[in-house]
Amino acid sequence: MARTASALRGHILEAALGLFVIHGYRGTSLHDIASEVGCSKASLLYHFASKDAILTELLTPAGLALNQLDQDLAGLSGDQAVEAAVTGYVDLALRYRREVKLLFSDLPEMLNNSALSGIPGLTERLLAALAGHSEEPEAVVGAWMVIGAVFVTSASDVPVPQEVLRTQMIRSALRALDHYPE
Amino acid sequence: MARTASALRGHILEAALGLFVIHGYRGTSLHDIASEVGCSKASLLYHFASKDAILTELLTPAGLALNQLDQDLAGLSGDQAVEAAVTGYVDLALRYRREVKLLFSDLPEMLNNSALSGIPGLTERLLAALAGHSEEPEAVVGAWMVIGAVFVTSASDVPVPQEVLRTQMIRSALRALDHYPE
DNA sequence: GTCAGACCTGACCGATCGGACAGCTTTACG
DNA sequence: CGTAAAGCTGTCCGATCGGTCAGGTCTGAC
Known part of the structure; x- marks a missing residue:
């Protein structure tokens, strides 16, 4: 499943924004985002340094x-x-x-x-x-x-x-x- | 330190409201409230059934x-x-x-x-x-x-x-x- | 083919959370 | 005084959190 020029990064941002809006930043776990995207939690932290980095980029x-x-x-x-x-x-x-x-x-x-x-x-x-x-x-x-x-x-x-x-x-x-x- | 008609209950509500306003509900732990009030975390849960019960009463x-x-x-x-x-x-x-x-x-x-x-x-x-x-x-x-x-x-x-x-x-x-x- | 590097993951970790519980202390009352 | 109830706490627990890491897989360049 490893694609170059990963499209996953964009999907993560999109899913995170949607979940943050509904459940709040603190109310959304990395696990929640990973489930929504359909990847592992570790993948999130491969593309972003931390949960906070996702928020900052958004x-x-x-x-x-x-x-x-x-x-x-x-x-x-x-x-x-x-x-x-x-x-x-x-x-x-x-x-x-x-x-x-x-x-x-x-x-x-x-x-x-x-x-x-x-x-x-x-x-x-x-x-x-x-x-x-x-x-x-x-x-x-x-x-x-x-x-x-x-x-x-x-x-x-x-x-x-x-x-x-x-x-x-x-x-x-x-x-x-x-x-x-x- | 056990007082009848405990004044502690009111202090808990007051402290919780102040902390919730500043740090948010999820951003405030029972430990934070207990420290602010100057009592144990267990005391909070003696006076209130749960953290959510404090919020509801507020x-x-x-x-x-x-x-x-x-x-x-x-x-x-x-x-x-x-x-x-x-x-x-x-x-x-x-x-x-x-x-x-x-x-x-x-x-x-x-x-x-x-x-x-x-x-x-x-x-x-x-x-x-x-x-x-x-x-x-x-x-x-x-x-x-x-x-x-x-x-x-x-x-x-x-x-x-x-x-x-x-x-x-x-x-x-x-x-x-x-x-x-x- | 092969090799470097990007991509992805399962398993694990320490910290922190809300909450349960047994037991100690103080108070009110007869 | 004695005793029952109320007030309070130290300690423990399972769950969940954000984050790490070693290692597996795929891709593009040579």
Whole structure:
């Protein structure tokens, strides 16, 4: 069964993501993943240095994209920042929808993961952008509301086509922020 | 050290809640709790039938309150339902703020807990009320956004006094729903 | 063919987990 | 006082976890 350019690696990542989303990171054992893939537990650890390495590889693309958003937002201020933050955040969350579910599945574990070590700082700057860099309670609370709204809605199975979902999420988020673009 | 009407029981619940919130349910061992309390692991299992029983007892009050909200919402419709749902939900989430954090700490585990077996049905009805019993995508997406917004904001450490937080959460949620009371 | 290296596995290991249990200490009560 | 119940603990147990390792199998290059 030994194939060169092993396709097994991809199958492992796919199966691990599915199981992590359903049962959580800690709630999924290497044995569970191996059973799902149909290989031995030792095979997992041949392709990945550790269980944590699987998680890191699953989260890295989304982490990079979040960093990119952070950079894109760095130069903006005021209304521009708010609108760019909302659309960028919504697009990001929808693009990495399964990864968002993964984050939910075991939050304390995720915050300890090296691939996400920058999350607190990134969140803080995203919050600031959503609040239009205001520190008024109304703006700060609104920013938190949008963070949660987009995060949870992306992770949920809303019975609405993705494009409609995107449009409505952006509109609802902007309203929550009391921000009405021209 | 044996006291009648043991105060230890309460200390166990308090310590368990704190540790569960930080490290997650699965990330906290009975040994961890016992160390925090300053008693033996066997003592925990004298006062509680199992680790799961501790979790259930922590979540039960919030679960009952959620059921109460569900009943209060049952008779309402239209605008009345929306406003009652928003204020009731926000008040509930803020009142059981630590329990909301607990829910976050290990979502897959929580959904399997008996004390929360009714959550899916309750969430569905709360969503319907928030959407004003409409099935338009705008209303449905808005309802999901509010579910997430309130949930996450309650679990976060927003640097704003609780009363201000409550007011702004309700206002932001109503705007997200495109609902503007007289 | 053959040889190096990639691929894969069964068997095993130490650590940790939730939980069971027998027995010791303290308290409340007649 | 005595005694029954409640409170508490040290110790042990089976299960499960992530991870290691020696060795078997397959593939592609020469």
